[in-house]
Amino acid sequence: MPQKQVLRDHAFTHGLSDAQIDRLAEIATQVAFEDNQVVLVDGARSTSFFLLLTGSVVVELRTPQYVMRVQALGPGDVFGWSALLDDQDTLFQVRARERTTALQIDGATLKAHCMSDPTLGAEFFHRILRVVAGRVKATEVRFAEMCGVKV
Numbered sequence: 001m002p003q004k005q006v007l008r009d010h011a012f013t014h015g016l017s018d019a020q021i022d023r024l025a026e027i028a029t030q031v032a033f034e035d036n037q038v039v040l041v042d043g044a045r046s047t048s049f050f051l052l053l054t055g056s057v058v059v060e061l062r063t064p065q066y067v068m069r070v071q072a073l074g075p076g077d078v079f080g081w082s083a084l085l086d087d088q089d090t091l092f093q094v095r096a097r098e099r100t101t102a103l104q105i106d107g108a109t110l111k112a113h114c115m116s117d118p119t120l121g122a123e124f125f126h127r128i129l130r131v132v133a134g135r136v137k138a139t140e141v142r143f144a145e146m147c148g149v150k151v
Helices: 003-009 018-027 107-116 118-146
Strands: 028-033 038-040 048-054 057-062 067-073 093-096 100-106
Touching: 003 018, 003 028, 003 100, 018 028, 018 100, 018 107, 018 118, 028 048, 048 107, 057 118, 067 118, 100 107, 107 118
Parallel strands: none
Antiparallel strands: 028 100, 038 093, 048 100, 057 067, 057 093
């Protein structure tokens, strides 16, 4: 399927204008991850934003003693939002749970497009805020479960 159509159909980018989709298609590259491959390492510099196409990944909180699943993501979900922030390290580890494909977009380039096109920027960052809020909620639920609180 052509990349523009993939972007039109993806849950995160669905409803963007044709011009906005064209702009994103120019800077997106399809990538694949193998089962158990670490895609993002917590504490590393964030550089890419990902739109999941197939398969699944898990967002994890990693410490020297344990790794805790925060949230599982599948087709239509996104991760790597911290790549849109200046000098922001990745907050969570992201690991493929199976063979997974995604569209990868360079964070600096995406941010530049969003800043030069205020309509795209406002829409994109509004959508990113929903992702961040969902990640915070998932983290809150996992911590509540660890403390024995039924959610």
